[in-house]
Amino acid sequence: MTNLHMNPEARLAELGITLPPALPPVAAYIPVRIAGGMAFVAGQIPMREGKLIAQGIVPGGVSLSIAVECARQCAINALAALKAELGELSRIKQVVRVGVFVACSPDFTDHPQVANGASELLQQVFGEAGKHARAAVGAPSLPRGAPVEVELMCELKPLV
Numbered sequence: 243m244t245n246l247h248m249n250p251e252a253r254l255a256e257l258g259i260t261l262p263p264a265l266p267p268v269a270a271y272i273p274v275r276i277a278g279g280m281a282f283v284a285g286q287i288p289m290r291e292g293k294l295i296a297q298g299i300v301p302g303g304v305s306l307s308i309a310v311e312c313a314r315q316c317a318i319n320a321l322a323a324l325k326a327e328l329g330e331l332s333r334i335k336q337v338v339r340v341g342v343f344v345a346c347s348p349d350f351t352d353h354p355q356v357a358n359g360a361s362e363l364l365q366q367v368f369g370e371a372g373k374h375a376r377a378a379v380g381a382p383s384l385p386r387g388a389p390v391e392v393e394l395m396c397e398l399k400p401l402v
Contacts, residue, residue, distance in 0.1 A: 251325075262291075263322065265289055265323065273327070286323065288312035298345070299383075299389065301347070309359070312359065313357060313392060320360075333399055333401075334368065336371040336372075338375065340361060341377050342357035342376065343379050344378065344390055345388065345390070353380055354378050357376060
């Protein structure tokens with residue numbers, strides 16, 4: 243069975259990924275909002291086992307490779323938020339858009355490489371349905387000093 247037909251949670255297990263508990267909001271928002279057949283996931287930062295993988299600005303304080311790992315972890319955390327809201331990831335029809343924010347120096351231009359950490363994971367999990375439109379944007383700082391933040395928009399399968 244290819245990942246195009248596999249349950250996303252089975253695919254995560256095949257990749258050796260266990261979803262963490264969904265991160266609670268740190269301010270006045272909710273982690274996921276369902277509207278019009280779409281799931282909008284609030285920005286996720288690279289928390290792992292209760293702490294940030296890294297803090298700081300790319301590339302001066304955080305290397306490009308660590309920033310890519312952070313983007314991947316953000317996507318994992320977004321999937322955890324979706325699972326908590328939806329009950330199962332198989333309700334996702336397709337990933338529509340990914341927004342990736344990179345805390346970086348003004349001369350940094352490798353935002354797309356950082357964003358690939360999230361994009362490639364979503365494609366591994368959802369196959370063709372994981373291919374998406376994307377924005378990769380530089381920022382002077384992000385919440386809690388995170389080097390990367392990722393938000394998702396997904397189309398849901400209709401409930402039968």
